[in-house]
Amino acid sequence: MYEFTYIRPGSLPEAAALLASNEGAKPLSGGMTLIPTLKQRLSQPSHLVDITALAALKGIAVVDGRLEIGAATRHIEVATSSVVRQSLPALAALAAGIGDPQVRNRGTMGGSVANNDPAADYPSAVLALGATVHTDRRAIAAEDFFQGMFATALEPGELIVRISFPLAERAAYAKFPHPASGYAMTGVFIAVVGGAVRVAVTGAGPGVFRWTQAETALQARFESAAIADLEVDATDLNADIHAPAAYRANLVRVMALRALETILTSSKGQ
Amino acid sequence: MSKVSLTVNGKAVSVDVEDRTLLSSVLRESLGLTGTHIGCDTSQCGCCTVHVDGRVVKSCTMLAVQAEGSDVMTIEGLAPSHDASGATLHPVQQAFSECHALQCGFCTPGMIMAVAGLLKDTPDPDDQQIIHGLEGNMCRCTGYVNIVKAVKQAAVTMRA
Numbered sequence: 001m002y003e004f005t006y007i008r009p010g011s012l013p014e015a016a017a018l019l020a021s022n023e024g025a026k027p028l029s030g031g032m033t034l035i036p037t038l039k040q041r042l043s044q045p046s047h048l049v050d051i052t053a054l055a056a057l058k059g060i061a062v063v064d065g066r067l068e069i070g071a072a073t074r075h076i077e078v079a080t081s082s083v084v085r086q087s088l089p090a091l092a093a094l095a096a097g098i099g100d101p102q103v104r105n106r107g108t109m110g111g112s113v114a115n116n117d118p119a120a121d122y123p124s125a126v127l128a129l130g131a132t133v134h135t136d137r138r139a140i141a142a143e144d145f146f147q148g149m150f151a152t153a154l155e156p157g158e159l160i161v162r163i164s165f166p167l168a169e170r171a172a173y174a175k176f177p178h179p180a181s182g183y184a185m186t187g188v189f190i191a192v193v194g195g196a197v198r199v200a201v202t203g204a205g206p207g208v209f210r211w212t213q214a215e216t217a218l219q220a221r222f223e224s225a226a227i228a229d230l231e232v233d234a235t236d237l238n239a240d241i242h243a244p245a246a247y248r249a250n251l252v253r254v255m256a257l258r259a260l261e262t263i264l265t266s267s268k269g270q
Numbered sequence: 271m272s273k274v275s276l277t278v279n280g281k282a283v284s285v286d287v288e289d290r291t292l293l294s295s296v297l298r299e300s301l302g303l304t305g306t307h308i309g310c311d312t313s314q315c316g317c318c319t320v321h322v323d324g325r326v327v328k329s330c331t332m333l334a335v336q337a338e339g340s341d342v343m344t345i346e347g348l349a350p351s352h353d354a355s356g357a358t359l360h361p362v363q364q365a366f367s368e369c370h371a372l373q374c375g376f377c378t379p380g381m382i383m384a385v386a387g388l389l390k391d392t393p394d395p396d397d398q399q400i401i402h403g404l405e406g407n408m409c410r411c412t413g414y415v416n417i418v419k420a421v422k423q424a425a426v427t428m429r430a
Contacts, residue, residue, distance in 0.1 A: 001290040002290070003288065003289070003290055004289060004290060005289055006272065006289035006333065006335045006336075008335075008338075028336075031331065031332065031333070031336070032313070032331065035313075035331050035332070035333065036312060036313050036331060038290070039311070039312070048289070048333075050336065052336075076325070099405075099406070100316070100405040100406025100407075101326055101384065101387065101388070101403060101405070101406055102316065102319060102326050102327050102328045102331075102384075102406040103313075103406065105322075105325040105326060105327055106327055106331070106332065180314070181314075182405060
């Protein structure tokens, strides 16, 4: 690692001021991506501003029919929270499958969403549920937030404060994890919110995206047969050492079917 | 440089570190607790697993300054008491010994710390829960069969 100065600010405005006044400063949340990146000397921040202890970024609550989760909430907290398990169990199940126990004990929702790794799990839930990302400056709709591989609508120094999820009538996530890393080779999150079906795919492409063809088909009839024969265009999907694009294209359909199966077979639809 | 104060295996310690120093380095180099192994140094193998405030973490992927004020437990502090012969073992250590859940032993300290964390959350795990719970730890010798056996034996002992 290159040298840097570590700071633990006492408040959100103090954190924002530190990031604004030091061009090379970066926020540090759980550090599950950033610390390995620093160790490989792929990044050279002047300062690391640790935002995990900020009270403004904490908390899980249902407010006015929406599930509000603070950005510094760790994956294990989402996975085990009775509030999340009751109001949006698909999100708790997703969190319980991120990485490994050591990662879930450190990594945070805000960190994962801000990083927007193309194989991260959370972006699929944020996009499929049509969540709103609240920052220290504004509210950003999920549609506008994710902008391709590791790219988001966040401006330099802008911090995610919390993410606000609508409570889905039905939702489920299914992923095919890479057997070594646990990252999603392909993950599909299906949600029904206000009667509208949305299907978001992670891991398969350069960034999370909606599979609109499946949405239309499921809107017409919410059953496996509606999507079982759909073909996914592999043109823009990822091809790498782990799998060619056509393999991932097939996984999109298979994971969608598994997520749908979870919805159709569980009592509460989640 | 920063001064980091934390509790390690029940003892309050204070160490001067560079901000970029990893927790694993402080444990091994500043405090001489070399039971915490560094296998891959890329957050994958889990050999450096310790407990921070009761939760398992990979100490090679946490800055020492992030552990300020924390309660850290390493493999050296896991057994309930340390007599002069070092004969006292934690039930997980005992089970690993009896079930031959190790061959070269390099992954063992991290594996045992991960198992201790798993059994705290899941006192009576089935095979799938054990496999899922140990996803962050790699063993290149055993094929995991005896590790799973040891976890089950330790679970029985600890529930008794």
